[in-house]
Amino acid sequence: MRIVVSGTHASGKSTLISDFALRHPKFTVLPDPFELVDEAGGTASAALFASQLRIAADRLAAQNNGPCLIAERGPLDFLAYLLALADLTGRPLDDAFLERATARTAEALRAVDMLVVLPLTPRDPIHVDADEFLELREAMNDVLLELLDDPDVIDEALTVVEITGAPDERLVTLETLVGEAVLSDPTVCP
Numbered sequence: 001m002r003i004v005v006s007g008t009h010a011s012g013k014s015t016l017i018s019d020f021a022l023r024h025p026k027f028t029v030l031p032d033p034f035e036l037v038d039e040a041g042g043t044a045s046a047a048l049f050a051s052q053l054r055i056a057a058d059r060l061a062a063q064n065n066g067p068c069l070i071a072e073r074g075p076l077d078f079l080a081y082l083l084a085l086a087d088l089t090g091r092p093l094d095d096a097f098l099e100r101a102t103a104r105t106a107e108a109l110r111a112v113d114m115l116v117v118l119p120l121t122p123r124d125p126i127h128v129d130a131d132e133f134l135e136l137r138e139a140m141n142d143v144l145l146e147l148l149d150d151p152d153v154i155d156e157a158l159t160v161v162e163i164t165g166a167p168d169e170r171l172v173t174l175e176t177l178v179g180e181a182v183l184s185d186p187t188v189c190p
Contacts, residue, residue, distance in 0.1 A: 001067070001181055001189040002111060003027075003174075004060070004074035007118035008141040009133070010126050012167060013072050016118065019171045020070060024178075026189070030059055030071035033078075044133055046082055046093070053078035053101055057108035068189040074112065075105040076154075077140075080147055084139035106153050113181065114159045116174060119145055121164050 005013045014032070021029045033052040057075040059065065079101055086093050093101075109115065120126075120141045147153050148160055159181075163173045178189075 001027075001069075001113050001178060002060070002065075003070045003114045003116060003178070004076075004109075004112050005070065005072055005116045005118065006074055006077050006144060008077075008080075008120060008137045008144065010137065011118040011120060011141070012124075012126060012170065013118055015167050016116075016163075016170050016174065017070055017072050019167065020174055023171075023175070024068075026068050028065050028069040030065065030069060032072045033059075034073075044081070044085060044136055046085060046091075049078045049081040049085065050097075050101065053082070053104065057104045060108040060111045074115070075101075075108045076115070076147060077144065079105045079153070080140050080144035081136070083147075084136060084143045087143070088135060088139055102152060106155065109153070109158055110155055112158060114161065114177065115154075116177075117144065117148065117160065117162045118170070119162055119164065124164050124166065 005017055007013050017029060021027060033055040036055050037048065037051050052073075053075045056071070056073055056078060060071065060074060082093060082098075082101060120138070154160060159177075161173075161177060163170045165173065181189075
């Protein structure tokens with residue numbers, strides 16, 4: 001079972017993955033690609049998001065991570081950030097670059113069994129400080145949710161689930177989904 005947990009920044013991804021990993025140690029945890037980028041200076045830029053998209057896609061394609069993994073963010077997150085940033089700045093992405101980024105995202109997601117999306121909801125607010133690029137946070141969330149309906153990105157074989165609620169509710173929902181998948185096919189995550 002290969003899971004990617006997606007969502008805008010400060011949406012609860014790290015908490016969900018940490019809680020899940022504590023209870024399911026057989027899963028390999030792939031950290032947020034932001035932690036792996038050399039130029040991670042904190043400034044949102046197309047170059048930074050493109051670099052993270054590449055890392056996220058490459059690590060999903062790698063077979064050495066094992067059959068049981070949970071990744072914080074996938075290339076879809078960074079495609080959404082790129083599109084949101086372009087909208088906010090009024091600087092559209094180069095068509096050829098966007099086409100390559102979309103194709104790379106779609107290809108990497110074919111190596112994933114379940115995409116878990118943590119959308120921002122008024123019912124489950126997460127307090128963030130003003131220095132968290134709030135406008136980009138909201139814009140990325142909206143673009144990410146739109147991309148879920150894009151057949152050029154999301155293959156119909158990929159299980160896509162939006163999870164909301166308090167952290168403990170999210171964990172129970174994820175465990176239930178993983179349990180159902182493993183019960184239906186025990187070879188998914190031996």
